[in-house]
Amino acid sequence: MRLPEDTRKFLYETGDIARFSMRFFQEAFHPRYEVREFFHQCYVIGYQSLPLVALTAFIMGFVLTMQLRPSLVIYGVESMIPSMVGIAIVREIGPVITALIFAGKIGSSIGAELGSMKVTEQIDAMEVSGTNPFKYLVVTRTMAATLMLPVLIILGDAISLYGSYLGVNIWDTTTLTLFFTQVFEFLTYIDLVPAFTKSFFFGFAVGIIGCYKGYHSEKGTEGVGSSANSAVVVSSVLIFVIDLLAVQISDLF
Amino acid sequence: MANSKQTSDEIVVKINGLNKAFGDHVVLKNFDLELKRGENRVVLGKSGSGKSVLIKCIIGLMEPDSGAIEVLGQNIPDLGHVELDQVRVKIGFLFQSNALYDSMTVRQNLEFPLRRHWMQITQKEVEEMVMEALDNVDLMHTVDMMPSELSGGMRKRIALARTLILKPEIILYDEPTTGLDPITSLEIIELINAIREKYKTTAIIITHDLKCVRLTADLVTMLIEGCNYETATYEALAQSNDPKIRQFFD
Numbered sequence: 001m002r003l004p005e006d007t008r009k010f011l012y013e014t015g016d017i018a019r020f021s022m023r024f025f026q027e028a029f030h031p032r033y034e035v036r037e038f039f040h041q042c043y044v045i046g047y048q049s050l051p052l053v054a055l056t057a058f059i060m061g062f063v064l065t066m067q068l069r070p071s072l073v074i075y076g077v078e079s080m081i082p083s084m085v086g087i088a089i090v091r092e093i094g095p096v097i098t099a100l101i102f103a104g105k106i107g108s109s110i111g112a113e114l115g116s117m118k119v120t121e122q123i124d125a126m127e128v129s130g131t132n133p134f135k136y137l138v139v140t141r142t143m144a145a146t147l148m149l150p151v152l153i154i155l156g157d158a159i160s161l162y163g164s165y166l167g168v169n170i171w172d173t174t175t176l177t178l179f180f181t182q183v184f185e186f187l188t189y190i191d192l193v194p195a196f197t198k199s200f201f202f203g204f205a206v207g208i209i210g211c212y213k214g215y216h217s218e219k220g221t222e223g224v225g226s227s228a229n230s231a232v233v234v235s236s237v238l239i240f241v242i243d244l245l246a247v248q249i250s251d252l253f
Numbered sequence: 254m255a256n257s258k259q260t261s262d263e264i265v266v267k268i269n270g271l272n273k274a275f276g277d278h279v280v281l282k283n284f285d286l287e288l289k290r291g292e293n294r295v296v297l298g299k300s301g302s303g304k305s306v307l308i309k310c311i312i313g314l315m316e317p318d319s320g321a322i323e324v325l326g327q328n329i330p331d332l333g334h335v336e337l338d339q340v341r342v343k344i345g346f347l348f349q350s351n352a353l354y355d356s357m358t359v360r361q362n363l364e365f366p367l368r369r370h371w372m373q374i375t376q377k378e379v380e381e382m383v384m385e386a387l388d389n390v391d392l393m394h395t396v397d398m399m400p401s402e403l404s405g406g407m408r409k410r411i412a413l414a415r416t417l418i419l420k421p422e423i424i425l426y427d428e429p430t431t432g433l434d435p436i437t438s439l440e441i442i443e444l445i446n447a448i449r450e451k452y453k454t455t456a457i458i459i460t461h462d463l464k465c466v467r468l469t470a471d472l473v474t475m476l477i478e479g480c481n482y483e484t485a486t487y488e489a490l491a492q493s494n495d496p497k498i499r500q501f502f503d
Contacts, residue, residue, distance in 0.1 A: 116355070117354075128344075129365055
């Protein structure tokens, strides 16, 4: 029985991405190390994404608090808002929403950048110049995305909780110290460790998919747009798949 | 015909029975070529006839299906990454699209191959080599500009400066005049000839611009149906009665 064309394409691409990821691990741990380009990418991918992540995280914490409050008031448990918001943000909403924002900004930008370099022969020019383009472009960007996303998530979580604190203070009065004491009272390592661990996988997924789509871009400028677009779509879906697996695994402990 | 007095009998590029296909589409079929040191060889063929594939195989950007490509005594398909990089230092490649790095200034574009190949080089030496390469193409004032600020002709000349910076023995030109107006095309052609005079380079020029062929070629190889159909001087080919050759000159 012959599989439908779309299914075969999907399976081929999945295999290709797996091979591309394997090559990343092979190239990443062998010299020459592109240290300078790696730090440049950390700056671009991490630091330059901070304002967007901070803004969305703040709104997320604030809105979540405002939406939760009416339901909790009915049961007279509005004092639980800090702990509820804390668990929701640290365990799930913070990592996933930040990763999705990150996929939108960084996944598309890597896909478009590498795509346009591919169609304008810049990647070939790099190879002719004695540079391994996979190391210089793919390894540095993927590694920077893998390491910067967890940092952004931690900062995003903190800003989100601050937004929640301001949200609480619209109707009630609490101090920053009391708010964070209540947040951490209910947070355990079982909440923190899986959330922190999965954020590395989210970052890797965004980086490697953006690079894969850009590196295999074709059909001129039309292909560049399509690479950027599919980098965001595929990495966003992967973030949810990884999240699903992470929940299953962390539930075992 | 260009200045053929500069050629010697040493063969620097020797291609034997080169085959390359993409799926069912055969691009190169038993292609042979011999290039002497100092020679300017033009490869003339229709669009999509495999001219660019040929020079990408020569520099190791594409792997041939079969056949030998000896460049400066080394068989390119047999080389590993390190050996290939050592040969590539001696080969310059001018890309059809120029392939300047958009995110870098002209200076950084020119420094990039220098720093990759010659890691021990000092900043002062880098600076001198960058300025010399820019002086060759008469664009020293663009050193701190971005590629997006340059015209098409200027970009081509900067790309040529980047190709020259490692002082290659062989230069591969991929459609050097395509997309340029006639005046800028002539400037690039003059630059190709001036580079040959100054640095005694050997060149393979891929083109279908007959003016470029006439003004740069010592010999012209007709790439027709994937093989070396005929190699002769421009004048001899222009007088040929073979209909497959005539179609380029009529």
